[in-house]
Amino acid sequence: MPAGLEEPVDRWITKTNGVKKCWRAYYKALNKMGFYQKHIEPRLVSLACSSPAIARERRKVVPHAEGVVLEVGFGSGHNLPFYDAGKVTKLFALEPEEKIKKLAAKRVAASPLEIDYLDLPGEQIPLEDRSIDTVLVTFTMCTIPDLPTALEGMARVLKPSGRMLFAEHGLSPDGSVAEWQNRLNGIWGCLGGGCNLNRDIPALVTGNGFQMEQLEAQYAKNTPKFAGYIFSGRAKAI
Ligand SMILES: C[S@@+](CC[C@H](N)C(=O)[O-])C[C@H]1O[C@@H](n2cnc3c(N)ncnc32)[C@H](O)[C@@H]1O
Numbered sequence: 304m305p306a307g308l309e310e311p312v313d314r315w316i317t318k319t320n321g322v323k324k325c326w327r328a329y330y331k332a333l334n335k336m337g338f339y340q341k342h343i344e345p346r347l348v349s350l351a352c353s354s355p356a357i358a359r360e361r362r363k364v365v366p367h368a369e370g371v372v373l374e375v376g377f378g379s380g381h382n383l384p385f386y387d388a389g390k391v392t393k394l395f396a397l398e399p400e401e402k403i404k405k406l407a408a409k410r411v412a413a414s415p416l417e418i419d420y421l422d423l424p425g426e427q428i429p430l431e432d433r434s435i436d437t438v439l440v441t442f443t444m445c446t447i448p449d450l451p452t453a454l455e456g457m458a459r460v461l462k463p464s465g466r467m468l469f470a471e472h473g474l475s476p477d478g479s480v481a482e483w484q485n486r487l488n489g490i491w492g493c494l495g496g497g498c499n500l501n502r503d504i505p506a507l508v509t510g511n512g513f514q515m516e517q518l519e520a521q522y523a524k525n526t527p528k529f530a531g532y533i534f535s536g537r538a539k540a541i
Pocket residue numbers: 348352375376377378379380381382397398399400403423424425426440441442443446447448449
């Protein structure tokens with residue numbers, strides 16, 4: 304090696320080794336993330352959805368579902384025990400995530416309802432216009448990537464006499480809580496299957512094909528405020 308070059312070459316080698324180490328660490332983290340997303344995240348999300356505070360919110364809306372029902376983001380079937388089986392003639396369970404559907408198997412088997420799975424995302428509801436009596440969405444509007452398109456689809460499939468029932472967490476009206484929701488949103492989404500803390504649910508519902516008929520909003524008990532501001536109610540398609 305020509306004199307004087309040893310030092311810069313050594314420095315270059317050290318630097319590229321550092322870069323290689325960084326890439327290796329990055330790929331390792333991605334692999335771990337893959338394991339997390341495949342095996343841990345669905346169970347964590349399902350666990351979070353089974354808390355008593357969340358059950359209280361389900362009890363407010365799910366028993367009102369009637370006729371032919373479309374549940375968007377069926378998840379692991381936590382709403383099933385809350386349906387009034389005497390009022391529901393059929394349930395379309397829309398759930399795009401296979402790994403989450405598996406967690407619903409026991410609840411589906413135990414349910415008296417006639418359940419048809421739809422394996423597509425909420426942005427692509429494969430049902431006829433005006434064919435559904437009740438659209439039920441619980442704790443899913445936070446996760447659907449293109450929520451405006453999904454809401455327009457839900458409005459499209461509802462009969463004129465039909466209603467959308469919802470219970471969703473979202474943006475708090477309290478400035479300090481909202482600030483934390485905005486701060487935590489990115490990391491929360493990475494760990495919680497793409498869940499957003501800071502969606503303005505009533506504004507999104509009324510801005511995308513619905514008129515609000517009933518709306519309640521409050522913090523759920525025993526739940527951190529940033530994840531526990533819950534909107535529940537009923538809306539009709541316009
Ligand atoms: C927090 S879980 C709630 C599940 C269920 N609704 C409940 O109340 O227990 C959110 C659900 O939304 C589903 N999801 C994600 N992306 C979606 C999409 N584009 N359309 C419909 N559902 C979606 C997830 O797979 C997951 O099952």
